[in-house]
Amino acid sequence: QSALTQPPSASGSPGQSVTISCTGTSSDIGTYNYVSWYQQHPGEAPKLMIHDVSKRPSGVPDRFSGSKSGNTASLTVSGLQAEDEADYYCTSYAGINNFVVFGGGTKLTVL
Amino acid sequence: QLQLQESGPGLVKPSETLSLTCTVSGGSITGSSYYWAWIRQPPGKGLEWVGSINYSGNTYYSPSLKSRVTISVDTSKNQFSLRLNSVTAADTAVYYCARHDGPWGRGAMVTVSS
Numbered sequence: 134q135s136a137l138t139q140p141p142s143a144s145g146s147p148g149q150s151v152t153i154s155c156t157g158t159s160s161d162i163g164t165y166n167y168v169s170w171y172q173q174h175p176g177e178a179p180k181l182m183i184h185d186v187s188k189r190p191s192g193v194p195d196r197f198s199g200s201k202s203g204n205t206a207s208l209t210v211s212g213l214q215a216e217d218e219a220d221y222y223c224t225s226y227a228g229i230n231n232f233v234v235f236g237g238g239t240k241l242t243v244l
Numbered sequence: 245q246l247q248l249q250e251s252g253p254g255l256v257k258p259s260e261t262l263s264l265t266c267t268v269s270g271g272s273i274t275g276s277s278y279y280w281a282w283i284r285q286p287p288g289k290g291l292e293w294v295g296s297i298n299y300s301g302n303t304y305y306s307p308s309l310k311s312r313v314t315i316s317v318d319t320s321k322n323q324f325s326l327r328l329n330s331v332t333a334a335d336t337a338v339y340y341c342a343r344h345d346g347p348w349g350r351g352a353m354v355t356v357s358s
Binding site: 135169171173178179180181184185222224229230231232233234235236237238 | 281283290291292293296304307340344345346347348349350351
């Protein structure tokens with residue numbers, strides 16, 4: 134069982150927006166602004182899409198955005214495109230005892 | 245452009261030690277205050293953090309693996325390494341090395357089998 138809770142699946146049609154949630158606790162997401170999101174296509178390594186809750190690395194489309202409220206972080210993908218179909222994982226810093234925790238992953242399907 | 249590459253045996257026998265090395269190129273492992281991590285992914289399953297280290301050797305390990313894991317760094321070779329002892333079939337996975345909030349290696353499939 135993963136430390137962070139994500140819905141197993143999400144879907145949307147091309148052009149629509151979809152939001153994926155990631156729920157933690159006051160020991161991780163609720164306390165630290167160190168939430169990251171990764172995109173993983175089948176057979177490939179994960180790719181960083183968002184770090185520090187809402188920051189986009191260079192080269193990541195601005196269709197991807199991140200936010201946080203309380204113990205829950207969210208990834209929103211706007212203007213869905215076929216290439217956005219992938220697994221998405223959230224992760225958070227969790228203090229010196231646990232350091233890093235992952236979500237179980239969400240499979241995003243573009244209908 | 246920072247790149248990471250995992251290397252090591254693809255097959256390990258049960259009860260033996262899994263050893264992998266991550267070679268960092270395109271940048272120094274001693275740069276800034278970054279942490280470097282090992283993450284694994286069993287076939288068909290999600291990502292699991294194994295442990296992290298910084299260039300001065302400060303380490304953090306997953307509580308569930310702590311008793312079996314050692315991560316070390318060799319700044320002269322711009323590498324960091326993973327050792328996981330007493331492996332079982334449950335340790336079969338793709339092992340990734342990565343910089344925290346940065347690029348990942350392509351992954352190394354390690355199978356535990358006799």
